[in-house]
Amino acid sequence: MSYKVRFVNPAINYQMIKDEIDAAYFEVMSKGDLIDRGQLREFENNLARFVGVKYAVGLNSGYDALHMSLRAAGIGEGDEVIVPAHTFVATCSAVVNVGASPVLVDVGKDFDIDCDKIEAAVTPRTKAMIPVHLSGWMADMPRVMEIADKHGLIVVEDACQSLGAAMNGKMAGAWGLTGCWSFYPFKILGGYGDGGAITTNDPDVAMFAARMRYNGEDRLTGEYHGHGFTCLLDNLQAAFLDVKLRHLPEWIVRRKQIARRYQAGLADIAGLLLPHYEDPRRDHVYQNYTVRAKQGNDFSEYLKANGVEVLTQFRKPYYRHEALKLEDRGFPETEALSREVCSLPMNVEILDEDVDYVISVVRRFFGKVD
Numbered sequence: 001m002s003y004k005v006r007f008v009n010p011a012i013n014y015q016m017i018k019d020e021i022d023a024a025y026f027e028v029m030s031k032g033d034l035i036d037r038g039q040l041r042e043f044e045n046n047l048a049r050f051v052g053v054k055y056a057v058g059l060n061s062g063y064d065a066l067h068m069s070l071r072a073a074g075i076g077e078g079d080e081v082i083v084p085a086h087t088f089v090a091t092c093s094a095v096v097n098v099g100a101s102p103v104l105v106d107v108g109k110d111f112d113i114d115c116d117k118i119e120a121a122v123t124p125r126t127k128a129m130i131p132v133h134l135s136g137w138m139a140d141m142p143r144v145m146e147i148a149d150k151h152g153l154i155v156v157e158d159a160c161q162s163l164g165a166a167m168n169g170k171m172a173g174a175w176g177l178t179g180c181w182s183f184y185p186f187k188i189l190g191g192y193g194d195g196g197a198i199t200t201n202d203p204d205v206a207m208f209a210a211r212m213r214y215n216g217e218d219r220l221t222g223e224y225h226g227h228g229f230t231c232l233l234d235n236l237q238a239a240f241l242d243v244k245l246r247h248l249p250e251w252i253v254r255r256k257q258i259a260r261r262y263q264a265g266l267a268d269i270a271g272l273l274l275p276h277y278e279d280p281r282r283d284h285v286y287q288n289y290t291v292r293a294k295q296g297n298d299f300s301e302y303l304k305a306n307g308v309e310v311l312t313q314f315r316k317p318y319y320r321h322e323a324l325k326l327e328d329r330g331f332p333e334t335e336a337l338s339r340e341v342c343s344l345p346m347n348v349e350i351l352d353e354d355v356d357y358v359i360s361v362v363r364r365f366f367g368k369v370d
């Protein structure tokens with residue numbers, strides 16, 4: 001069906017920056033700069049500077065960033081890694097695919113790992129923890145780091161949804177051994193296909209990733225430093241991402257404006273939980289504007305039927321998918337929010353009048369006819 005308000009609209013986003021994207025395309029294509037060239041370096045430098053760390057290494061996807069981080073940290077068979085029960089499945093799959101065991105921990109009301117429940121999941125085999133900064137709202141990193149220090153755990157940040165978020169002035173992705181980034185098209189910094197990166201202050205981790213993304217090869221000497229992978233960020237994507245990174249600060253401002261508009265229009269609805277949390281230390285960059293309604297699918301289907309494209313990640317928690325062979329130890333918050341979540345359109349292409357239309361449909365569902 002064709003929606004009146006789309007969840008995202010990549011064609012309109014392209015029109016907003018067409019001149020710059022086209023210029024980047026013509027430069028790369030006319031020089032034939034396809035693999036591991038200047039545009040990749042440039043983007044990596046700018047990304048590292050943006051996050052406030054020393055190194056960024058461009059990879060093929062957010063999954064690869066997680067996978068490479070765990071390998072760089074030496075995580076493998078016999079190790080346990082703590083991951084949230086509510087996240088995109090890739091956080092957990094990276095753990096399984098290095099041969100380690102994921103240990104799931106429930107999330108809190110803000111959708112991020114519940115720090116009060118982490119320590120009960122630590123065992124003598126626990127080696128690492130992957131806090132996820134979901135939807136643009138950082139996990140409580142001072143507490144995560146304190147727990148990690150106490151138990152000697154490595155922290156890998158799944159920051160795929162939170163580029164630009166900060167806590168106490170320190171950016172998401174700058175706290176752990178690595179920050180993992182995804183540039184999947186609909187992420188806050190989205191390319192035109194798959195893409196990802198790690199950021200880190202550790203030169204050995206950066207070098208490991210730079211070699212392993214290219215079959216283990218040191219590109220200067222030709223020496224293979226291990227059995228590697230093929231997961232390099234394309235030079236063309238890097239050129240596009242560099243253009244979009246320049247716009248990111250103003251786009252984050254716009255996302256916050258949209259969030260405030262939703263809040264002003266919806267805050268009086270008792271049956272609707274909005275993603276606004278009281279914590280002056282952190283800011284929300286609204287990768288997603290995810291609301292909770294007890295009416296679950298009735299609510300999301302009503303929005304769709306009225307022309308509003310919404311996303312309902314993740315109705316069925318990943319640990320309940322049988323083939324993944326994960327243990328459901330009971331995660332009450334994840335269970336409840338999985339039934340209730342609904343992400344409203346949130347992107348920089350959207351107009352205020354579209355936001356107002358979404359607000360009016362939501363209000364009508366709750367019987368608030370103005």
Ligand SMILES: *Cc1c(COP(=O)(O)O)cnc(C)c1O
Nearest residue numbers: 061062063088090160161182184
């Ligand atoms: C998107 C995402 C990933 C994976 O990123 P890809 O680039 O799709 O591999 C991992 N974790 C979270 C939280 C994500 O949102």
